[in-house]
Amino acid sequence: MFERILVAIDPSATRKTALLMAGELARSANATVHVLHVVTSMVAGDTVVKLEEENQGEAILEEALATLRGLGVEAEGHLAHSLTNLVPSVISAAAEDFKADLLVVTPHHRAAVAAFFNPRVSDAVAHTNGIAVLLAPEATLPSQ
Numbered sequence: 001m002f003e004r005i006l007v008a009i010d011p012s013a014t015r016k017t018a019l020l021m022a023g024e025l026a027r028s029a030n031a032t033v034h035v036l037h038v039v040t041s042m043v044a045g046d047t048v049v050k051l052e053e054e055n056q057g058e059a060i061l062e063e064a065l066a067t068l069r070g071l072g073v074e075a076e077g078h079l080a081h082s083l084t085n086l087v088p089s090v091i092s093a094a095a096e097d098f099k100a101d102l103l104v105v106t107p108h109h110r111a112a113v114a115a116f117f118n119p120r121v122s123d124a125v126a127h128t129n130g131i132a133v134l135l136a137p138e139a140t141l142p143s144q
Helices: 015-029 054-070 084-098 112-117 121-126
Strands: 004-009 032-044 047-050 075-083 102-105 132-135
Touching: 004 015, 004 054, 004 084, 015 032, 015 054, 015 102, 015 132, 032 054, 032 084, 054 075, 075 084, 084 102
Parallel strands: 004 032, 004 102, 032 075, 102 132
Antiparallel strands: 032 047
């Protein structure tokens, strides 16, 4: 059913759950996986503040690819850079470029008021791409 899976990961521990889910799905469907990690910055006043260093982003991406390849899955990936409020657009563009038929993301829980002013990435991408979106749970899955 799925041939091209995009996994958008962040620095949180939940990324491991998303990777294992995508890896197991890809392995059973003989699908390829593309991993996207967005190194984020934010604007504070008139200053752009890095929320993550480049080398941290590269390490997260390499770890993700090693995890998937360790599961026997064909995987590639790339690092993108974005302001936090533009991350959904970056993910949507990557899904389109990769021609993904499934997007795996991790949800971030926010209070209702905070989510109203700054929607969760998972909510934003779920409503813009015409593809299936799988939200990985926060609990870690046992490896098989």
